[in-house]
Amino acid sequence: MTTHETMPGTQGPTESVAATDAPALPQVGGNLTTAPPDLVKRFWKYEEALMADDLPTLDALFIDDETTLRADGAGVLLGSDEIRRFRRGRGGAAQRHIASVQAVPVSDTAWLTVGESLTVAGGRGVQTQLWRHDPEQGWRIATAHITGPAVVLDRSIWREAGAPLVAPTSSGPLDGMTVAVKDLFAVAGHRIGAGIPEYLETAAVEPDHATAVAHLLANGASVTGIAQTDQFAYSIAGRNAHYGTPPNPARRGSISGGSSSGPASAVALGQVDIGLASDTGGSIRVPASYQGLWGLRTTHGAVSKNGTLPLAPSFDTIGWITRDASTLRRAAAASLPENGRHTLPETIEFVVDRTLVEQSDPDVVEAFDWYLTGLGRGATEVSLDAGHPSPAQAFPATYYEAFRVVQAAEAWASHGTWITEHPDAVIGDVAERFADAALMSRAQHREAREILDEARARWEHVLEGRVLLLPSVASVAPESDAPDEHIQAVRTATLAMTCVAGILGRPALSVPALETKGGPVGLCLVGPQYADLALVDLGENIANRQMNQEHLAARGFGAREQRTTLTGV
Known part of the structure; x- marks a missing residue:
């Protein structure tokens, strides 16, 4: 028999919460029977709703308040809105059985319940809940x-892992550091999977390490494992239709960003020190920005791509994702040849293109502009479209479209034959992207290249040795269950900014410097070619400057939420 307990103050489908009349503890041990009967019903109703992923009921069983808390090994969620967003993005909880429950009165209107659970997949967990009446x-x-069973290998992050998977080949400045290798790089004795199970099955075992992997191993780092990527790295969302979406600990319930999704999440969760990744249109900068990390896209061609699966060779480049600037610099220094060590001018001039910046959401633009007020010398406004005969409103759409066409044509050249032979292997939005790529004509490709060649020459004249500043992405990380149309809109706006570094072949650094009420956003520095290490030094200089308290108060941040400033750089 089922009854319904009315819960005033809620709306829509959460106005009532079903409660079972079954005995309190029919098959588990513990002392839940000492708790008030209506609490017992609610306890079991919560379990029933959790196993069914009944989101309205779960929402109704939590106090709708900004002080409501949910915590687990990945961190704390504060407020019912944040908890709801997390639930909608996780795709349900692991199936489990309650083994025993203890209930302890805290007051007449508060009880603590502690349940021990056994998951269907194996393992034991504990859930503690403070109930208020x-x-x-x-x-x-x-x-x-919630303390869940120990997770040995999260398949949304890792394709393969070891302890370590590959040991260092020598000693050096990276001694003791661990690496997550994006599943595009050859690791000797293993296959490249490119985020696609069928591709993995058909791939040959790699006889040698990719050059970028070998650099890190030769400098003392070990490879913990091979980390997931979007299918053929042709996305910046991080939502792999085969393996799932890696977690984003900086904004739980939101996408991780891609295509270097696995390495970024592994770094953000503290599972490794370095994520070895690639960047074509933002695949390092986007996940770094979404997860509050450091990410460097190197000068095009500065690090050898030998042993790396291509997407669009005109834009593909190597880079790293880390939690701090020092580690990023060491990884870069271990891998960059001498031609990647050019210096920046003694007096650095920052420039901003407002049309580019305003591709972003208003809250990101606000955070970016607020941050720029800390620039001691300010930033010079420039127009990358200056001198072009087309109307100003064509920028940056014209260049993004040209970038998209060239990227698509090269992506089809790289993988079209395999996709044709395996028609159902690539699925979802990436499959749609390849389907469009297959229709690109040679004339479209040629015209797009001409547009990019002209833009590159003109932009270098405008920028010269200066550093372009812009947000790393157009928005905070979208929620994992956001509609595809929203994800696509964010993708288009973000790529309109990130494609600039790709078109120029310049290094681009995402610094975890900006803050919105919704979460972290990176500040992107696009520097002169081959000034990669100097750009990291500049970013570290920026990050080490403390924001003054008056400036923080104006943005509503307290002392514990200090951000950084460009003052004095």
């Missing part, structure tokens, strides 16, 4: 803490 809405959860 309201005369109108009954018992609801104010605080929850």
Whole structure:
């Protein structure tokens, strides 16, 4: 028999919460029977809703308040809105059985329950919930803490891992550091999977390490494992239709960013020190920005791509994702040849193109502009479209479209034959992208290249030795369950900015410097070619400057949320 307990104050489908009349503890041990009967019903209703991924009921069973807490090994979620967003992005909880429950009264209107659970897939976990009673809405959860079974290998992050998977080949400045290798790089004795199970099955075992992998191993680092990527790296979302979406600990319930999704999440979660990645249209900068990390896209061709699966060779380049600038510099220094060590001018001039910046959401533009007020010398406004005969409103859409066409044509040249022979292997939005690429004509490709060649020459004249500043992405990380149309809109706006570095072949550094109320956003520095290490030094100089308290207060941040400033750089 099922009854329904009315919960005043809620709306729509959450106005009532079903509660079972079954005995409190029919098959588990513990002392839940000492708790109030209506609390017992709510406890079991929560379990029932959790196993069914019944989101409206779960929402109704948590107090709808900004002080409501949910915590687990990945961190704390504060406020019912943040908890709801997390639930909608996780895709349901692991199936489990309650083994025992203990209930402890805290007061007349508060009880603590501690349940021990056995997951169907194996392993044991614990859930602790503080329930509070309201005369109108009954018992609801104010605080929850979950300790799940130990996860040996999260398949959304890792394709393969070891302890280590590959040991260092020598000693050096990276001694003791660990690496997640994006599944585009050859690791000797293993296959390249490119984010596609069928591609992995048909791939040959690699006889040698990719050059970028060998550099890190020769300098003392070990490879922990091969990390996931979007299919053929042809996305910046990080939502792999085969393996899932890696977690984003900086904004839980949101996408990780791609295509270097696995390495970025592994770094953000502290599972490795360095993510070895590639960047074609933003595949390092986007996940670094979404997850509050450092990410460097190197000068095109500065690091050998030998042993790396291509996407669009005109724009593909190598780089790294780390939690701090020091580690990033060491990884870059271990891999860059002498031609990647040019210096920047003694007096650095920052420039900004407002049309590019304003591709971003208003809150990102606000955070970027607020940050620029800390520039001691300010930033010079320039127009990358200056001198072009087309109307100003054509920028940057014209160049993004040309970039998209060339990228698509090269992506089809790289993988079209394999995709044709394996028609159902690539799925989802990436499949749609390749389908469009297959239709690109030679005339379209040729015209797009001419547009990019002309743009590159003109932009270098405008920028010269200066550093272009812009947001790394157009928005904070979208929610994992956001509609495809929203993800696509964010992708288009972001690529309109990130493609500039690709067109120029310049290095681009994402610094975790900007902050919106929704989450972190990177500040992107696009520097002169081969000034890669100097750009990292500049970014570290920026990050080491403390934001003054008056400036913080104006943005609503407290002392514990200090961000950095460009003052004095």
